[in-house]
Amino acid sequence: LNSRGVWLTYIILVFVLHFILLSxxxxxxxxxxxLTTxxxxxxxxxIFHVVKGAPWETSDQGLARRFTFWEQIDNGIQWTGTRxxxxxxxxxxxxxxxxxxQYDKTHFIINLATMLLAVVPKFPIFYGVR
Amino acid sequence: LQYLLNTALYMLEPWERALFSAFLFAIISTALYSAFVFL
Amino acid sequence: EDFEETPTWAAVVTVLGYAILSALGWLRDFLRHIGFEEKKTAHDPNPKNFVPLYQSYECFYTRNLYTRIRDVFNQPIASVAGAKVHIMERISDDFNWTFKFSGKKIPSINLGSYNYLGFAENQGPCSEQAIKSIEKYGVSTCSTRHELGNQRYMQELETLMAEYLNAEDCIAFGMGFATNALNIPTLVGQGDLILSDRLNHISLILGARLSGATICPFNHNDMKDLESQLRKAIISGQPRTCRPWKKILIIVEGVYSMEGSLCKLPEIIELKKKYKAYLYMDEAHSIGAIGSRGRGVVDYWRVDPNDIDVHMGTFTKSFGSAGGYIAGKKALIDHIRIYSHSACYSTSMSAPVCYQIISALSIIMGRDGTNDGQQRIQQLACNVRYFRRQLVDMGFIVYGNDNSPVVPVMIFMPAKIAAVNREMLKRGCAVVTVGFPATLLTESRVRFCISAGHTKEMLDHALKAMDEVGHLVSLRYSKQKPHRRWI
Incomplete structure (x- = not known):
């Protein structure tokens, strides 16, 4: 996730998703x-808060298995650029x-709920919480 | 070959390539259709 | 040394490629899960009623990315891994889940093996000595050094190696990986600090972990980062207790085999003296291959060998043999002789392996009355500079130092790892292509290992093939200068 071009790709993927839906x-x-949101x-x-471990064999004797993707980013250091x-x-x-x-109520509630679902688990206070 | 190499389809089996290409074709054609309808 | 940055569009297309492969990999796993597709691996990564060794998710990458292109990895060879090699052709009719040998052998120029001085031969003085030693000593002692003691040829090898390195004493082991993994724990332990380069070899990382010392990685070849880590470690001491560290050991490699870069030895020695740390130098790829007399980066940078506390290296890459050595002060080596895990768990080195090294060393040191050794060192240096120069002129992004015998050319995209390997093999060149997780996700590469055994005709043939493949697969990413085709 720190490699060059990954953030740009992430944004491109979001806009491709929106483009598909808009089509x-x-x-x-x-x-x-x-729908995009x-x-x-x-x-x-x-992907970041349910899947644990790594999709390849790591050389840390299974240490990564207990951690979600989000907790493994930058070896657990909080508030890095990627996070x-x-x-x-x-x-x-x-x-x-x-x-x-146009701030329609129904859409607002749906968007707010899913936004909280994606943002709240990323708080440092929830690191390692199950 | 450039299309297969840059989209990594070069590594996939023929049916997966066909599936992905059909999906891509569907997206682009619906986008063109919508643009046509919209414009 | 230059590490031209990955073009942004290439990085984005590479990550998108991995995203597509992952999405389709998930689809395949789903089809296998519902039984629509037959599972070709062992029923599960963990057979029933067995303790789970692997999570099925850890095999995701192996199942869905690596298997698809594994015909280009671990290719069996049917000859000595010399300047030329015979690759055994494999055929698969189920997309690389299983292979069959077609019986054909593909003669290729060997650009994948570590054979820097061209001693990997099955004829000539080295192999004759090795064969003779089998008649005299047999193949193995089938026991450890602690149990059955040292063979005379081991002492001969260690004395010769110590003289070659200009060190007080030396100890040799039967495996290069184990030389790191099983001896670092005898040097450092609890309460010590290891400052390790971020791109160090896995054997160094494993040895550091086994030792129980605290490990602090510093950025690759970044002397500022190393100094700041050293200062921080000395000022703040051990975590929680803030006691001073008992020992600080800096671990670096002479040549980084994935990057083709050389360590900045003079600056590292300056830092170690300034902060009174110890220095462990792994010369696996540089011993024999670097320096005007083939003594590694110590020779290349013309520093005093006594400034390095622990000299480590292997006999695999330049001597056409196997095993590793540690050299240094006599007190250090005596300590290792007693406490090394390797000396009490693994069998002693085999006689022919030893005699291959001894005769290669004698040739390099000019003890055989010829200057064949010096010629090989010069030949390697010429081959390396020539090959690298041509690749840069053709517009490829080439990483590392101009004098490094390892020449990494950047590929970036995962599919091109397989395409380059297959196309080069079609053109009679056996190359090694490397991808994630051995390198960063967006830094796949083809890694040429140049040998003194390569003639100019071979190198020209390889360059011509690389030019065609580079054009076909479009690998000319470099912005540095106008590209030209191979003339």
Missing amino acids: IPYITTSVAWT TIHNICNYY KFLQIVPVVLFFIASFYT
Whole structure:
């Protein structure tokens, strides 16, 4: 995640997701943004806070198995650049979605709920909490 | 070959390549259709 | 040394490629999970009623990325790993889940093996000495040094090696990896600090972990970072108790085999003297291959060998043999002789392996009455500079030092790892391509190992092949200068 180009790729993937949803004729712009936010936040939550271990054999004699992806970033050091970036993306998406849905109540509640799902587990206080 | 190498499809089996290419084609065609309808 | 930065678009396309492979990998795992697709691996990573050794998730990468291109890895060879090599052709009709030998042998130029001075031969003085030693000593002592004691040829090897390195004493082991992994625990322990380069070899990392000392990695070849770590360690002492560290050991390598870079030895020695730390120098890839007399980076930088506390190296890469050595002060070596795990768990070195080294050493030191050794060292230096120069002129991103015998050319994308390997093999060149997790995700590369045994014709053939493959697979990423095709 610290490698060059990974953050840019992350942003590109989010916009490709939005572009795919926007291409479907019957989906309006506000529904497209809410769907983008919701799908992104749920995938973000699953990949960073549910999956544990590493998808390849690490040489740390199984140490990584107990930690989620999020806890393994930068060996657990909090508030690094990568962590801040991953913390900010759901919030920015929430603001964009709120803007494009003209602050409609239903959309707002859905976007807020999924944004909290993606942001709250990233707080340092929840490090290692199960 | 450049398309297969840059999208990493070069490593996949033929049916996976076809699946991914069809998916890509579907996205681009719906995007063009929507753009056409919208514009 | 230059490490040209990865072009941003190449990095993005590489990460996108891994994202696509992961998504399709998840799809395949799902199809296997619902039974739609037959599982070709062992039923589960963990057979029933057995303690789970692997999480199935840890095999995700092996199952869905590595298996797809593993025809280019671990290719069996049917000849000595010399300047030329015969690759045994393998055929798979189930996308690399299983292989069959076709019986064909593909003669190729060997650009993948570590054979820096070209001593990996099955004829000539070295092999004759090795064969003769089997008749005299047999193949193995089948016992450890602590149990059965030292063989005469071991003492001969260690004395010769100590003289070669200009050190007081030397001890040799049967395996290069074990030389690091099983001897670092005899040097440091609880309450000591190890400052390790971030790109150190896995055997150094394992040895450091086994020792129980505290490990602090510093950025690769970054002397400022090393100094700041040293200062911080001395000022703040051990965590929690703040007691001073008993010992501080700096562990670096002479040549980093994945980067092709050389360590900045003069600056490291200056820092170790300034902060009174110890220095452990792993010369696995540099002994024999670097320096005007082949004595490694100590020779290359012309520093005093006594400034380095622990000289380590292997006999695999430059001497066409196997095993490793540690050299230094006599007190240190005596300590290691007594306390080394390797001396009481692993069998002594085999006689032919030893005599291969002894005769290679005698040739390098000019004891055989010829200057064949010096010629090989010069030849390697010329081959390296020539090969690297041509690759840079052709527009490839080449990492590392101009004098390093390892020449990494950047590929970046995962699919190109397989494409380059297959296309080069078609053109009669056996190369090693390396990808994640041995390198960073976005830094896959093809790593050429140059040998003194390569003739100019071989190198030209390889350069011409690399030029064609580089054009076909579009590897010319460098922005530094106008590219030119191979003339």
